[in-house]
Amino acid sequence: MIRHLKKICFVGILLLTWPSCQTDQKNDVGFINTVNGRISVEKLKFALTHEHIMSNFGAEANYLPQYQRDSLFDQVLPYLKSIKALGVSTIFDCTTAYFGRDVNILKALADASGMQLITNTGFYGAANDRYVPEFAFKQNAAEISKRWIAEFDNGIDQTGIKPGFIKLAFDNGAPSEIDIKLFVAGILTHLSTGLTIAVHTGDNPLAAAKQLALLEEHQVSPEAWIWVHANKVKNEQLLIDAAKKGAWISLDGVKEANVAEYIRKIGYFKAQNLLHKVLLSHDGNSFPRGGKIRTYEAISKNLIPALKEQGYTDEEIDQLMVKNPQQAFAIKIRTSP
Template sequence: MKSKIAYGGFLILSTLFFNISHAQNDSIATVKGFIHAKSLGVSLTHEHIISNFGKRADSTSYYNESRLMEQVVPYLKGLKEMGIHSIFDCTTAYFGRRIDLLEKISNASGVHIITNTGFYGGANDRYIPKFAYRLSPAELAEIWTKEFFDGIEGTSIHPGFIKLAFDSGVPSEIDQKLVEAGILTHLKTGLTLAIHTGENIQAAHLTLKLLNEKGVSPNAWIWVHANKVTDDTILLEMAEKGTWISLDGVKSDNVEAYVLRLLKFKEHDVLHKVLLSHDGNGFPAGGAIRKFDAIPLHLIPALKSRGFNKSEIDQLLIDNPRKAFLPSIKK
């Protein structure tokens, strides 16, 4: 998808060709290259293949790689046998993103892995690089846009979405700046904004305000960890406005609660704005797997038993992820 043109002894990157080809092919970037969005199949939209969340910020890029591969690859192969085709990896730069390892894992497991650009503003901002504080939103957006067009860290691997985060409480200045930069990046790339918002209603309203100010549709925004909100009223309202609602905490012991919640979204005719995942982790700071198999093992059978048909289940796990993440500037 990258076109390099030799001219006058110089190698020129044709981002115009890249962007046109990208749009024409309805493609999305995986760590192994671009695929047609319809090839995503059943997708988990918020997992961590690996991460070092919790470790010191200066050590998040280091893993025991042999043990990691021994643990993660067989697990992902098992997920693929259960029907999972694609996983959106939400580990950002500076808290454990390693695109080289993700590429190896994808090659070995056969699962499509989609990585991200952006910085993580949660965890009391401990994983935000210091230089981000002195840069403007436009300068930050330039860094992330460059990853989209030119590849991450000098590779041919491109991000498939933008990952950002808010802490709890009143949104901090840096968290707001990162979201502003993310919106500018969306306007240049069409990448979707997956923003860790959780139960922070104030942050959700701020995000909607910032999108409106830039003329961007709520359809460009995923409310990550929306399952932590206890009152579904605001989630239903946001879904009706176009926001993607990410219910990404599915576990084997909370399936019934998710079924009841999904029934509510179905009754309000906004099932088409819901994303499902586990927020699992294949190698959490070198520890045991935090499982992400409850959807195929438990939730899908439970939904079938409560009257959800194949079309509705496919909408949740195939159609919605494809529509949510397909790059498109949403004005």
């Protein structure tokens, strides 16, 4: 009898969960890919969501970047360890392919420092499309997305290292054909993989509006989209409107010198009960084409103490630095209702 009941229960559960099992088959909800494999988003802990461990920005576009490996390690490894000592557990590396992404180096740095590092798929369409590979101009969005989906399914090159998000970028001004095409490829990749789409948009309301319209057209929720460099937006009401639709607002230019400005910006979101849509980071770079470190420590050293002085609670800090990254980046297909 009990065995029989168990069987009925099992079938019942199977039937109840069947549709969600199907949609989430290849995206375990609540998980993320680090360069060391898949982890529960709960393990992200304190996360910086927009930094560059290294990049080739300013150099020629090259699929495989040429780094001076020894000087890179000499400069970046001690810095990563110092950031870890400040309490940072995870860094999202926003350097795309052709822009200086090297997942083998990221993995070696993660192993040596203990920092959890997350890499991306996608192409960088800003900088006048300088880092967009030639073939992307000829292929259609579906063809481009196949390459990104394959990185998610099989890993990047032969490394087995999988991307944890999609990184794209729009140039200033009216959205260009190539930037739009790459964004549609990003949407198709999201619909297949559940990877969140982080897009360098900055103070370009036209590009933001276009992206939101394309998401709607493809029935993807704005919750799958991050407005990167939103700190540069002058008309902050636009950010509030986007956040209310579910979009993630990345205020990612924190420096010691602009803490007061960030206190004001964060306060603006808090006043509208939208603290749960804000992501904070520095857009730092610990190896900008071999140059000096653009630091990513002001949030820990300056901003958080200042927020606490303003009366922010530990729960609110935790919301900003732990919970929001978890929810923004959990690998999950987000269709609009």
